Amino acid sequence: MWLVRPALPGDVNQVLEIAGTVDSETARLSSTLPRQREALAEKIQHSQVSLAGTASGDSQPPRMLFVLEDTATGRIHGTAGIDARAGNGQPFYNYRRDALIHASHELGISSRVDVLYPSHGLTDHTLLCSFSITPELRNTDAFELLSRARILFMAGHRDWFTHRVAVEIQGVQLADGSVPFWDSLGRHFFNMDFDTADQHSGLLSKTFIAELMPPNPVYVTLLSEPAQAALGQPHELTVPNLELLQREGFQAGCYLDIFDGGPVLEARTDALHTLVISQSKALHGAVASEVEAAGGDGGDLCLIAAGEGAGFRCTLAKAAGTLEGTLKVPVKVWEVLGKNAGDQVRVAPC
Amino acid sequence: MLVIRPLQETDLEDLYAMAQKAGKGLTTLPADRGLLQRKIAHAQQTFNQRCAPEAGLYLFALEDTEAGKAVGISGIQARVGLDEVFYNYRLSVTVNASKELGVHVRTPTLHLSNDMTDTSEICSLLLSDDYHGGGNGLLLSRCRFMYLDEFRKHFSEKVFAEMRGVSDEQGLSPLWDALGSKFFDMEFTQADMLSGLGNKSFIAELMPKYPIYLPMLPDSARAVIGRVHGNTAPALKMLQAEGFNFNGMVDIFDGGPVVEAFVNTIRTVRDSINRHAMIAKKPINLDVPASERVMVSNRSFRNFRVTTVPASCISTDTVSLPPAVAEALQIESGDPVRLAPLKEKTKAAVHALG
Numbered sequence: 001m002w003l004v005r006p007a008l009p010g011d012v013n014q015v016l017e018i019a020g021t022v023d024s025e026t027a028r029l030s031s032t033l034p035r036q037r038e039a040l041a042e043k044i045q046h047s048q049v050s051l052a053g054t055a056s057g058d059s060q061p062p063r064m065l066f067v068l069e070d071t072a073t074g075r076i077h078g079t080a081g082i083d084a085r086a087g088n089g090q091p092f093y094n095y096r097r098d099a100l101i102h103a104s105h106e107l108g109i110s111s112r113v114d115v116l117y118p119s120h121g122l123t124d125h126t127l128l129c130s131f132s133i134t135p136e137l138r139n140t141d142a143f144e145l146l147s148r149a150r151i152l153f154m155a156g157h158r159d160w161f162t163h164r165v166a167v168e169i170q171g172v173q174l175a176d177g178s179v180p181f182w183d184s185l186g187r188h189f190f191n192m193d194f195d196t197a198d199q200h201s202g203l204l205s206k207t208f209i210a211e212l213m214p215p216n217p218v219y220v221t222l223l224s225e226p227a228q229a230a231l232g233q234p235h236e237l238t239v240p241n242l243e244l245l246q247r248e249g250f251q252a253g254c255y256l257d258i259f260d261g262g263p264v265l266e267a268r269t270d271a272l273h274t275l276v277i278s279q280s281k282a283l284h285g286a287v288a289s290e291v292e293a294a295g296g297d298g299g300d301l302c303l304i305a306a307g308e309g310a311g312f313r314c315t316l317a318k319a320a321g322t323l324e325g326t327l328k329v330p331v332k333v334w335e336v337l338g339k340n341a342g343d344q345v346r347v348a349p350c
Numbered sequence: 351m352l353v354i355r356p357l358q359e360t361d362l363e364d365l366y367a368m369a370q371k372a373g374k375g376l377t378t379l380p381a382d383r384g385l386l387q388r389k390i391a392h393a394q395q396t397f398n399q400r401c402a403p404e405a406g407l408y409l410f411a412l413e414d415t416e417a418g419k420a421v422g423i424s425g426i427q428a429r430v431g432l433d434e435v436f437y438n439y440r441l442s443v444t445v446n447a448s449k450e451l452g453v454h455v456r457t458p459t460l461h462l463s464n465d466m467t468d469t470s471e472i473c474s475l476l477l478s479d480d481y482h483g484g485g486n487g488l489l490l491s492r493c494r495f496m497y498l499d500e501f502r503k504h505f506s507e508k509v510f511a512e513m514r515g516v517s518d519e520q521g522l523s524p525l526w527d528a529l530g531s532k533f534f535d536m537e538f539t540q541a542d543m544l545s546g547l548g549n550k551s552f553i554a555e556l557m558p559k560y561p562i563y564l565p566m567l568p569d570s571a572r573a574v575i576g577r578v579h580g581n582t583a584p585a586l587k588m589l590q591a592e593g594f595n596f597n598g599m600v601d602i603f604d605g606g607p608v609v610e611a612f613v614n615t616i617r618t619v620r621d622s623i624n625r626h627a628m629i630a631k632k633p634i635n636l637d638v639p640a641s642e643r644v645m646v647s648n649r650s651f652r653n654f655r656v657t658t659v660p661a662s663c664i665s666t667d668t669v670s671l672p673p674a675v676a677e678a679l680q681i682e683s684g685d686p687v688r689l690a691p692l693k694e695k696t697k698a699a700v701h702a703l704g
Binding site for chain 1: 444446447448450451453455457529532533534535544549552553555556557558560561562563565566567
């Protein structure tokens with residue numbers, strides 16, 4: 001069975017493999033997942049503290065990291081994170097794509113000029129981040145579980161999060177590893193290649209962005225043509241993720257990633273599809289496996305989540321409703337979730 | 351004899367012919383009769399003090415008295431940027447540095463500015479091809495510094511000149527193509543012409559207001575920022591000899607440099623001396639090389655006239671002028687005149703007497 005649970009210190013080695021070594025494409029596709037052991041261990045540690053709820057009073061806002069585990073083998077196949085406050089107490093940087101009309105009444109001319117404004121507008125919005133999955137699982141149910149489990153976590157811990165939620169989607173990178181948007185803009189100011197800057201942004205305090213990013217707005221028309229074409233465009237490998245998020249209700253707005261020009265998706269937290277359709281139910285006393293054994297219908301495939309904070313678990317299983325409003329699931333789901341008959345779970349159709 | 355005098359109505363056809371020949375590039379004097387006529391009228395009003403001092407446009411003609419026609423023009427605009435907005439780019443540097451990363455990046459940046467507002471501009475210099483050489487260009491340009499010096503209260507302490515920037519034979523400007531044209535869908539020559547017709551500030555309203563980071567422009571465009579057109583190199587050299595220096599401002603269209611100087615430090619101003627005119631009885635050979643001649647002005651505001659005489663005419667208190675010169679300057683014996691070297695070499699001669 002597939003299980004999404006909070007990352008634990010013992011997961012470091014496996015997560016590092018996913019982050020950096022399994023295949024370079026995956027590595028590239030999650031810049032907010034550290035590739036260094038120390039940084040990753042720290043991130044997991046922070047996640048544990050956040051989930052334990054002991055972080056209150058601490059200045060650091062909650063940051064959670066979850067992993068996708070195959071319960072049969074114990075192997076980890078992916079990661080997904082939530083930052084309760086984008087920027088984590090520091091400014092969160094984006095470009096806001098906006099327009100000015102340059103008009104001359106006398107000459108009868110009016111032209112639209114696209115401008116990228118440095119922005120902190122998404123600071124303190126809730127941010128979905130650190131999403132990575134082994135390539136063979138892309139576009140499978142497990143992929144959907146990993147991404148949407150976070151929404152169920154948010155549904156169960158609604159007051160941890162803000163009213164708006166955002167996701168940064170990786171932007172265009174060419175086969176040779178070059179990033180057109182970076183090469184046309186950021187490179188001139190940061191004096192480093194894209195990968196270096198990208199790693200720094202995942203690792204260091206973000207003050208280096210404040211120090212090196214050009215402080216003034218940038219005219220789109222002065223970017224190179226490939227850079228202009230890449231504005232707001234997702235990396236082709238992120239398209240399944242993008243589509244999944246769109247089904248969830250996320251939409252691209254006016255914000256772009258400052259490094260690669262990729263789109264930033266936004267949504268109202270309370271309007272997220274999974275959150276809206278999810279229901280809290282008690283587990284039925286009888287287990288579904290008996291029904292299945294009888295060759296009957298086991299119900300529909302659902303995301304089923306349970307537990308609070310560090311005890312959060314989310315899995316994928318066939319479940320059937322009962323007349324009493326309880327949920328009938330296979331017994332192994334009980335085990336995976338660590339729950340028993342009568343316990344509350346949150347369920348959302350897949 | 352070649353004499354500087356205020357531009358007048360009868361110069362219109364000569365001026366039009368010159369402007370036509372000059373073609374593109376001289377934005378302040380487009381070959382447009384109506385516009386030239388208005389400029390002449392404006393200049394006349396200025397010399398007759400019928401317009402506000404700050405609105406003054408002082409245009410001088412170089413007249414060939416034998417031929418009876420204007421063969422050159424030069425001017426001073428009392429103040430720029432009052433009627434319409436005067437734009438330049440200021441070439442400056444943005445530094446981004448991170449100690450944490452050991453990065454220190456200097457980025458040359460163009461900032462749109464109106465810093466030259468309320469400053470006097472020397473402008474509109476044009477000399478007929480047939481009269482090039484012999485110090486005529488120097489007379490046409492430098493007479494203005496004598497005027498600025500005489501009537502300082504009408505001008506700002508600092509004066510500047512916009513130098514023509516780089517464009518090729520087809521009239522294409524690398525900076526315009528990389529920057530201006532992206533915001534204003536027009537060829538450089540057309541924009542340049544419009545700006546000569548008084549539409550420059552309209553065009554500027556369509557130009558980018560935020561700073562332009564130069565690394566985002568192609569090399570061809572970056573290379574011409576602050577550079578002058580080949581044809582303008584001699585004019586730049588002349589102004590540099592007068593003490594004018596690049597002040598970090600460039601033209602928003604072609605990137606040509608702005609050079610400036612304080613009036614009191616301009617070489618012609620510093621080296622000029624006062625004398626009384628003395629009409630010479632015996633003939634004086636006026637036909638000496640430019641390097642041996644000095645400019646002599648009648649110091650008149652309304653009827654400013656300047657011509658050149660041999661430096662040897664200067665004595666301790668007086669300068670001997672042949673009757674023809676006195677007539678050209680419209681002065682009589684005993685009238686005060688002001689003298690200044692025409693070329694750097696004559697400086698020594700003037701100084702020896704000063």
